[in-house]
Structure formats: structure tokens, C-alpha cells
Amino acid sequence: MATAHATEVAGLKQKLDVADDDSMLINRRLDEAQDGAAAVETLRAELARAKEQARMSNVAAKKAAYELKAEQAARRQCEERISSIERDLKDAAGKCQTLEEENKAKVAELDKALQEAREARSESRAAREEIRQVGEIAAGKPFLLQTKFGDPKYAPLNQMWSSPDAFLDLPKSVSDAVQFFQAQEGHATEKLFWSQFSMPKRPLLLNEQMAQWAELHKISGSAMKDVVVRLWPTESIPNSYFGLVQRLVDAVPRIDAVKRSTCIEGARMAFARVKTYWAKMKATDIASRSPPGGKDHHTTENYFEDVLEGARLIEGQCSKDMIFE
Structure with missing residues (x-):
């Protein structure tokens, strides 16, 4: 009985040992299971963190992609703006060059206009002086012998005036012509011409005085031609007024x-x-x-x-x- 009990105790002890071993194994496995759960939890936490990081990375990537697109769009806009500015700058440079050329042309035209204005003023002064001199000549008054200025060889003439001439009394010549043709038979044209000036009611204009001189010149030329023909019948008639005068000097x-x-x-x-x-x-x-x-x-x-x-x-x-x- 005792042996059986001992056997039973030994069996129980053995079972107990086995149970202890199983318990230890279970505890060990339980510990391992608990460690695995903790690892799982850790992994889950890391997975969650990884997912969160992935989500945040995705958000950041999306944000970066959006910003990249925005940057690319801004860059394209900037490039387009730069291209537009370059075109505008090129156009502005072309316009500036055109304006400079136009300005140069206008400056040249202005200089030319100023030169022409100065020449016109000089010509105007010369014309007024010519008209004054013509008036003096037409009135039979002494006139300046110099008519060309600026050339040193004509300088000796700049203070010299023509000497008075008794035949240059135009009013007296006109009066004599009026009286002469009024006493002649015929000569209707001459009478009509000179009758215009018989009793002038105003001072004669320069063109009227020149017309008188021209008519007197024609009459005197015809008379001198007749004299030349009578005195030199075999010689040719001079073909200039000065030649006629020279011929008459020898008269x-x-x-x-x-x-x-x-x-x-x-x-x-x-x-x-x-x-x-x-x-x-x-x-x-x-x-x-x-x-x-x-x-x-x-x-x-x-x-x-x-x-x-x-x-x-x-x-x-x-x-x-x-x-x-």
C-alpha cells in the first residue's frame, strides 16, 4: 500500500514535475506570447507611425508636387514674362534706334532749315539792298559801285559811289519826252506811253521808273545805232551796249x-x-x-x-x- 502510495506519489510528483514543466513552458510561452504581443503592439505602433509618416510623406509629396507644379507654372510664367520683356525690350530698342535715326534726321533737317533761314535772311537783306540800290539808280542818284561782297578783291569799291550824271535826271527826261511826242505827228504808242507820266498824282513806283528807263534806253539805243550806221557805214554794228559806247567814244x-x-x-x-x-x-x-x-x-x-x-x-x-x- 505504501509502495503503491509511493508509486502514486512518485507518479503524482512526476506529474507535478511535468505540470511544473508544463506550467513553466506555458509561462515561458505566455511570456513569449506577451513579448510577441508587445512586439506586435510595437510593430503596430511603428506601423501606425510608418503609416502616419507615409501619410505625412504623401501629403508632403502632394504638397511638394503641387508646389513643384506651381513653381513650374510660375517658372513658365516667368519665362514667358522674360520672353515678353525681351521682345518688348527688343521692340523698344528698335523704336529707340528708329527714334534716334529720326532725331538725327530731324536735327539734320533743323540744321538745314536754320542754314536756309540764315541764307534767306542774307538773301533778304541783299534783296532789300538791291531794291534800295535800284531805287537810287532809277531816281538818278549816286549808287554804290560794289555789288559783290565777301570777295577781298572788290573791297576797294565798298566806299566808292557813282558820280552824278546830268542825263540821269529821270523826271526831266520824262517831261522832255512827253513834250516831244505831243508835238509830233503820229507816234500814237509813244504818246500814250509817256502820257501816263505827264502829271503823276503820286510818287512813281519802282517798276514804273524802270519802265521809263527801259523806254529811254530803247530810244537812245535806236538813236545811237543810227549814228553808228551813218559814221561807220562799212563796219558792223556793235552787238553789246558797251561796244556801242566804245564805238561812240571814237565818234x-x-x-x-x-x-x-x-x-x-x-x-x-x-x-x-x-x-x-x-x-x-x-x-x-x-x-x-x-x-x-x-x-x-x-x-x-x-x-x-x-x-x-x-x-x-x-x-x-x-x-x-x-x-x-
């Missing part, structure tokens, strides 16, 4: 030569006529010797009246176009 010696030649031609014709009746006559003796002795009262003058009619006949036989040296 007095020419007239003396014509008078002398006419006298010689008449005497030659008279002596030749006498020679036909008195062949032995020596013209040089008759022309140079004194009257024969005892006939001093027979002076040449005493026979002028007797030979005058014959002299007129001789004159009609002379050509009067010969010049004897």
Missing part, C-alpha cells in the same frame, strides 16, 4: 575824219572840174600860194558868194562815203 575823231574827207572829196571834185577847163592848172599852187602880185585885194573870201552855187552842185556829185587819210 568825235570819226566825225572830224568824215568832215575832213568830205571837204577833201569836194575840193578834189572841184579841182578836177576846173582841170577839165584848165589842164595846166596845178591844184597845189592854187591851194597854197598867195594871190598874184598886185592882186592882194583878190582874197578868197571875196569869191565865196560867186562859187557857192557851184559848190552846191559839186556837193551833189560827191559820194560822201569816202575817208581820206
